Amino acid sequence: MSETKSKEVPLMEKITSLCKRRGYIYQSSEIYGGIGGFWDYGPLGAELKRNLRDAWWCAMTRDREDVLGLDATIIMHPAIWKASGHVDTFADMMRECTLTNKRVRADHVDPQSGTVMQYSGAESPTGWKLTRTFSALLRQGEHIESFRKRVRGLLALNAGEAAGAVEAIVLSGEEKGATVENSVDFHPETSGLLNEARPFNLMLSTLVGPTATEENRAYLRPETAQAIFAQFKNVFDSSRIKVPFGICQIGKAFRNEVTPKNFTFRSREFEQMELEFFIAPDEAIQLIHGSVATWSETADLSTPQPNWGWEMWHRYWVDQRTKFYATIGLGTDVLDYYWQQPADLAHYARACVDILFKFPFGTEELEGIAARGDFDLTQHQKHSGKSLEIFDEELRTAAAKLSDAEKQAFTDNVISAWEADWTSKGKSGDEARAAALTFCEKLLKGTYLPHVIEPSAGLDRLALAIISNGFVEEEKADVNGKKELRTFLRLHPKIAPVKCGVFPLLKNRPELVTKAREVNALLKKHFNCFYDESGAIGRRYARQDEVGTPYGVTIDFETLGEKGPELADTVTVRERDSGAQERVKIDALVAYLTGRLA
Numbered sequence: 001m002s003e004t005k006s007k008e009v010p011l012m013e014k015i016t017s018l019c020k021r022r023g024y025i026y027q028s029s030e031i032y033g034g035i036g037g038f039w040d041y042g043p044l045g046a047e048l049k050r051n052l053r054d055a056w057w058c059a060m061t062r063d064r065e066d067v068l069g070l071d072a073t074i075i076m077h078p079a080i081w082k083a084s085g086h087v088d089t090f091a092d093m094m095r096e097c098t099l100t101n102k103r104v105r106a107d108h109v110d111p112q113s114g115t116v117m118q119y120s121g122a123e124s125p126t127g128w129k130l131t132r133t134f135s136a137l138l139r140q141g142e143h144i145e146s147f148r149k150r151v152r153g154l155l156a157l158n159a160g161e162a163a164g165a166v167e168a169i170v171l172s173g174e175e176k177g178a179t180v181e182n183s184v185d186f187h188p189e190t191s192g193l194l195n196e197a198r199p200f201n202l203m204l205s206t207l208v209g210p211t212a213t214e215e216n217r218a219y220l221r222p223e224t225a226q227a228i229f230a231q232f233k234n235v236f237d238s239s240r241i242k243v244p245f246g247i248c249q250i251g252k253a254f255r256n257e258v259t260p261k262n263f264t265f266r267s268r269e270f271e272q273m274e275l276e277f278f279i280a281p282d283e284a285i286q287l288i289h290g291s292v293a294t295w296s297e298t299a300d301l302s303t304p305q306p307n308w309g310w311e312m313w314h315r316y317w318v319d320q321r322t323k324f325y326a327t328i329g330l331g332t333d334v335l336d337y338y339w340q341q342p343a344d345l346a347h348y349a350r351a352c353v354d355i356l357f358k359f360p361f362g363t364e365e366l367e368g369i370a371a372r373g374d375f376d377l378t379q380h381q382k383h384s385g386k387s388l389e390i391f392d393e394e395l396r397t398a399a400a401k402l403s404d405a406e407k408q409a410f411t412d413n414v415i416s417a418w419e420a421d422w423t424s425k426g427k428s429g430d431e432a433r434a435a436a437l438t439f440c441e442k443l444l445k446g447t448y449l450p451h452v453i454e455p456s457a458g459l460d461r462l463a464l465a466i467i468s469n470g471f472v473e474e475e476k477a478d479v480n481g482k483k484e485l486r487t488f489l490r491l492h493p494k495i496a497p498v499k500c501g502v503f504p505l506l507k508n509r510p511e512l513v514t515k516a517r518e519v520n521a522l523l524k525k526h527f528n529c530f531y532d533e534s535g536a537i538g539r540r541y542a543r544q545d546e547v548g549t550p551y552g553v554t555i556d557f558e559t560l561g562e563k564g565p566e567l568a569d570t571v572t573v574r575e576r577d578s579g580a581q582e583r584v585k586i587d588a589l590v591a592y593l594t595g596r597l598a
């Protein structure tokens with residue numbers, strides 16, 4: 001038995017086709033030609049997502065005592081996005097094609113070679129006219145006539161009905177320009193000359209209220225995180241919880257991605273699962289515990305300790321998230337880690353690691369885990385004018401035990417550390433000293449703004465990772481030695497959409513059907529089951545294998561007691577991956593499956 005798991009692009013096509021054929025994922029609005037970057041989840045996809053959401057929610061909050069949940073609105077006060085920096089800086093650098101106005105991300109332009117063809121304009125007998133100059137690349141090996149046809153086609157597509165027939169369009173003032181090699185100045189699809197890169201804000205907006213004025217502009221959230229920061233104080237005040245603690249949320253996010261691609265990997269509407277874990281600043285830990293635990297390769301990350309600073313907490317969450325992925329079938333053999341270099345880091349971030357998954361189209365980000373300092377709460381405190389600081393009695397008591405000289409020494413140390421840090425980032429030393437002094441004065445009274453560790457994962461990316469990881473094509477010889485290709489989804493039982501297929505051996509034997517319906521009713525109270533009585537039993541198994549159902553229960557003649565009383569009321573349970581079969585008593589079935597589906 002040999003297993004083939006090709007990592008070439010065609011694998012992605014097989015996965016996309018399976019997703020559509022079996023009801024995992026469909027293109028949104030498909031009957032109208034689809035809409036780029038939007039995807040719908042069919043019956044099985046909806047169940048898979050629900051299982052993944054539940055697994056994440058349990059691991060992140062229900063199974064813990066230090067994380068609480070939140071379910072905030074998609075549209076929030078626009079000031080939130082000003083404070084977070086999204087209005088001003090949440091942008092990709094984009095370039096526009098001078099031929100079609102089609103945009104492309106500046107860092108997504110592949111090099112092309114050929115001859116630049118320049119035109120003074122174009123027109124058609126319908127009266128349509130393009131009066132500006134434009135250029136496009138006659139690609140190496142492309143015939144000039146097919147090139148002109150292609151350019152006319154692109155112009156027609158852009159102009160719509162006004163341009164009339166493609167063949168009737170006349171290109172004016174054609175001139176041959178320079179020959180270029182490996183140039184990144186031409187659109188990868190159209191080969192039209194690209195203009196200079198400009199920032200393009202990724203937020204989708206709408207108007208809220210009866211008047212269509214700019215004051216009513218509101219945004220569809222580009223991340224779920226900001227609601228957590230905005231509600232931080234409410235959750236803290238209403239929950240009798242202490243730092244360190246977290247607030248997590250699962251919900252939709254929207255980004256006007258310029259080049260949505262790789263199936264659901266980069267979508268315009270997607271779901272995020274985010275945790276903001278609030279911790280005390282290292283200086284507070286130093287005051288309370290006398291020192292801050294430092295990370296080393298041998299550090300024990302299993303149980304959080306009171307003297308952990310941001311670095312230990314950051315490492316802890318990377319470890320926790322890795323363990324979570326193992327529980328749903330993504331082991332470290334299919335994951336990778338990218339520790340962002342100082343140059344990659346956002347200005348406020350102290351560290352960020354991307355957990356990557358080996359997708360068929362490349363190893364790409366599944367989740368980011370960032371140590372964001374107190375940037376977000378500082379911004380919201382500043383923009384809202386509301387204090388988001390918390391008071392910590394343990395800290396106040398520890399500080400009160402220090403002599404004046406010790407307090408001064410502590411403050412001096414903090415000031416010089418901040419000054420060195422800020423100036424190394426090109427910021428003012430004077431401002432660093434003033435900020436550090438205010439911070440120490442408050443800290444010594446037991447007050448501070450918590451810092452944050454943020455594990456932020458994408459649910460749609462995770463669903464895609466789970467499906468591509470589970471996709472297996474296996475060549476197997478049948479009883480006559482003939483080789484057959486078997487396709488199945490090796491999903492972890494915990495997250496499989498359907499847990500159990502229920503099959504009467506034969507559809508035309510009412511006793512088998514009645515018994516199978518009874519078994520189905522029994523199991524349905526506990527698991528998502530699929531009852532199927534049509535076709536040969538082998539084909540019914542294969543259909544369930546293809547969608548990742550881990551178990552199949554067959555009601556056969558043994559069940560009816562026709563092969564001896566000792567087998568009466570037993571069923572055949574078949575396991576998906578091995579095909580191994582076992583006889584199980586019906587009244588032991590729920591316990592049998594429960595033990596294997598966790």
Ligand code: GAP
Pocket residue numbers: 222223224225255257264265266267268270271272274365366367368456457458459460461
């Ligand atoms: N609050 C931090 C934040 O939003 P991000 O790296 O931009 O960070 C976090 O997004 C996660 O959200 C990513 O790791 C990815 O899984 C998912 N994600 C981001 N953009 C996405 C998109 N366009 N389509 C699908 N998932 C996306």
